[in-house]
Amino acid sequence: MTPVAATTPGTRTGVVLDGVCAPRFQKVGDVLAANLASGADIGASAAVYLDGEPVVDLWGGFLDAARTEPWQRDTIINNFSTTKTMTALCMLILADRGEVDLDAPIARYWPEFAQNGKSEVLVKHVLAHSSGLPGWTEPLTFEDLCDIEKSTALLARQAPWWAPGTVTGYHAITFGPLLGEVVRRVTGKSLGRFFAEEVAAPLGGDYHIGTGPECDSRVAEMIAASPRLVPQGPDTLNDRVLLNPYITPALSATLLWRRTELGGSNGHGNARSVAAIQSVLSNGGAARGVRLLSRAGAERALDLQSDRTDLVCGYPLRWGLGYGLESPTLNSLYGDCFAGRRIAFWGGSGGSTIFNDYDGRMTVAYVMNRHVEHGGIDERGIAIVRAAYEGLAGR
DSSP: OEEOOOOOOSSSOOOOOEEEEOGGGHHHHHHHHHHHHHTSOSEEEEEEEETTEEEEEEEEEBSSTTSOSBOOTTOEEEOGGGHHHHHHHHHHHHHHTTSOOTTSBGGGTOGGGGGGGTTTOBHHHHHTTOSSOSSOSSOOOHHHHHOHHHHHHHHHHSOOSSOTTSOOOOOTTTHHHHHHHHHHHHHSSOHHHHHIIIIIHHHTOOOEESOOGGGGGGEEOOEEOSOOOOOOOTTSHHHHHHSTTOOOTTGGGSHHHHHSOOTTTOEEEOHHHHHHHHHHHHTTTEETTEEOSOHHHHHGGGOOOEEEEOTTTOSEEEEOSSSEEOOHHHHHHHTTTTTTSOEEEEEOTBSOEEEEETTTTEEEEEEESEEBOOTTOOHHHHHHHHHHHHHHHTO
């Protein structure tokens, strides 16, 4: 790769990106610089991996709203629901090893979970957001959520909100505690430890589900750039899922949040680390000389589980095993640049995103600190992904 210094006109001129970028992917750098120049981004990073190897690794901008502290190469930040792809990858690895059967009831691994009619909730139901447990029935405080033993025990006791597998409703926060407990019961390791030792370390990915004190000096904070979510009513699915409790950008900056291992919402990394890890899927289960899954195991993420309107997100989604799949909804947003392709993707509150293209053997990641409530539609990440596909087309 060749170094790049991308300068793009905007409300702030002379935006210089650090990092490296293969010439044919220069458009990715142009888009990132334009986002920073316009003020759409304050600090951000973008990465593209092709055949499991980095071809784009760029970062720029600032850590603070006053724009005095530069975003560094090793800056990491909370990615919210982009974390779900890391937890999903753990489950795919365990399934490929034969340690977890994704078609089995969760209660096979976690017996207490069978209470209140949940004996038929399968592991794959959680991965596809159809388990009937998209939120907590009982009121939950922020501190309750971060008490993993308490929050998982509450999930084990409560009844599902619908018959498992019949309805799709985004498991915004419960995704991590539910699957994390399966990981713990099967491996004897917490989700964060399993991920660190058996996924991130082998792949050389600086990504953390639960950050230790050694990371504190380089963890950036989210900068809220949109109004708080407006309650729609205590009995609405929206409030029961998204506001019990309501995790704001400010709460994500607390030490309690950082230390907790919430596999659906509090992973910390940058675009490089997200792409470095997720590229193991787009490259057939191996990357940079490390194999974590068989090819078939990697492709299980693409197994269609549901194709219907998600009741929480409010629009049609195709869910695979832990990942969103290519769909008319997705194509309408991204301009059909990957229509008909085998895509496994997702993103996080605020704007971060990760795309795995199995056909192009390409992974694209974008991570930022300017938090915009977007409902899954963030033009900054969309532009980065489109630019990467322009580079892929020149392959």
